[in-house]
Amino acid sequence: MIQEIRKQRTQEIEELRKNGINPYPYKFEKTHTTKSIKDLYGSLNSGEMKEEDKVSTAGRVMAVRIHGKSCFFTIKDFYGRLQGYIRQNSVGESSYTFFKQHVSAGDILGISGFPFRSKTGELTIFVNSFELLSKAKRPLPEKWHGLKDREVAYRQRYVDMIANDMTVERFKMRYEALRFIRDFLNSRGFLEVDTPILNFIPAGGAARPFVTRIDVYDRNMYLRIAPELHLKRYIVGGFEKVYEIGKNFRNEGVSYKHSPEFTTLELYQAYADYYDMMELTESMISNLVKHLFGKYVIEYQGTEIDFTPPWKRVRMRDFIKSRLGIDILSDDEELLDFLKKHNVELDIPTRSRMIEKIWDLVEEDIVQPTFLLDHPVEISPL
Structure with a gap:
């Protein structure tokens, strides 16, 4: 059907040109x-x-x-x-x-x-x-009611934007959110900087990098996993407050939570601790929500999310113990027994993996904006 319409419209375009009418x-x-x-x-x-x-x-x-x-x-x-x-x-x-x-x-x-x-x-x-x-050669999708196949919508964003007004509104909101974040950080004395996308060393913990090659040096290079090391070099060089909003790349699984290419905000501040970072994050996000929606409380998937500061702060150990009754600082044998009782499969029987699996059991219990403090060193990425 689409091919027939496209053929008809192509012929129509040629007829317009023959009649001296420019269709474009x-x-x-x-x-x-x-x-x-x-x-x-x-x-x-x-x-x-x-x-x-x-x-x-x-x-x-x-x-x-x-x-x-x-x-x-x-x-x-x-x-x-x-x-x-x-x-x-x-x-x-x-x-x-x-x-x-x-x-x-x-x-x-x-x-x-x-x-x-x-x-x-x-x-x-x-x-x-x-x-x-x-003159369009193709008809609009789904008789102008939008793309129903979300897989197609994600692959053909331009068609999704034509058919679905909400898609365009999301892009506008994304732009406005990034503009607000930049203004907020700049007002606090932060300087926006750039760091390399291509790196000789695939810094980024256990994440799998994308590999490319630079012919002039006859060496492999890697798309950046995170800008962390280069941003810290700015701090070493004398900058006191820096941030970068940019693309990172991780050659790993794809889901609604994970994309191989994604945008992050990463910032560093000298002479500050994690209490300062929590205050900054809380102020930035809560004010961003109010800027976009005119209020601190929004509805997401049928649930009200309240961004009104101050946000709740809980220690990871205390939160898990209050929900499951298990102390994640217990010995390995006790953690393993707990997971078996809850029918949790363990692919790698390491302490860090056991704590992560236990955390998975309660993660969805946190719905409102919350700072999770003092996670065990075993699961620290650094």
């Missing part, structure tokens, strides 16, 4: 975005028109509804969606025929006209002229 023009003069139109004319009453106000905007056509000699359609730009209304007696018979024959969902369309509010109460642009800016 270089430029369109926009005077407004969908958001600015809504901001300016959102107060219009039902049936009210602003014929004296001329606006031009552009976006991807998400739906077309033809009713004889008139047509409603929806366009979407980076800021949102907006309805358009085109009528044969307003653009002329030839232009209206062109619209009906050649404008489809998925195309990018430029429109000019004036705003009004329809009888159904929707802010709309009454189109006096339009221009086809980009």
Whole structure:
């Protein structure tokens, strides 16, 4: 089905070119975005028109509804969606025929006209002229209801962004979160720095690195697992507060919790201890949540998460003992017996592995923002 549509649209594009119409023009003069139109004319009453106000905007056509000699359609730009209304007696018979024959969902369309509010109460642009800016060769997914296959959505993010408004909003929120974090740290005297992505030594504990090769030195190099060592060199060199937001790479499993390529924030501060770091983290995250959502309490998967400071602080040993009755500082034999009683399989019978397996039994009990303190040295990554 998709291949047939693609073939038809490819033929249509060639016909447009033969008729002297460029299906991919270089430029369109926009005077407004969908958001600015809504901001300016959102107060219009039902049936009210602003014929004296001329606006031009552009976006991807998400739906077309033809009713004889008139047509409603929806366009979407980076800021949102907006309805358009085109009528044969307003653009002329030839232009209206062109619209009906050649404008489809998925195309990018430029429109000019004036705003009004329809009888159904929707802010709309009454189109006096339009221009086809980009003819789509493929139809929109799932009849414009979005991608239902999340695997496809993750592989083809650009399609997911077209089909799902929430995906775009997540990207916007990610940008805003990173901007806020940078502003917060900069206001506290931190300096944003860069560290190498390619390293000769795969520093990063037990994590498996990605390996590449640099021909000029005839040596292997590794995509960085963590920026830690290079950031600490800044501290050695005299910098007192540094941070980096950047990509790290780990050649390991893939799940909804783990990606081989991921973004981290890592920071270091001289003359400070972990109480200072907890205060900084608590202040940064709680204020970030309030900045993004306007409040400290948000709902996630049906549960209210309260980021209001101060956050709870618990010692790992005390928390596990209160939940399971086992002291993780007990000898190995007692820990092993405990795991057997709970039918926990142990792949590697080391003390660190036993403590990790015990922790797995209670990890999900921590729902609210909590600092977990004083984990045993056996499971320390450093």
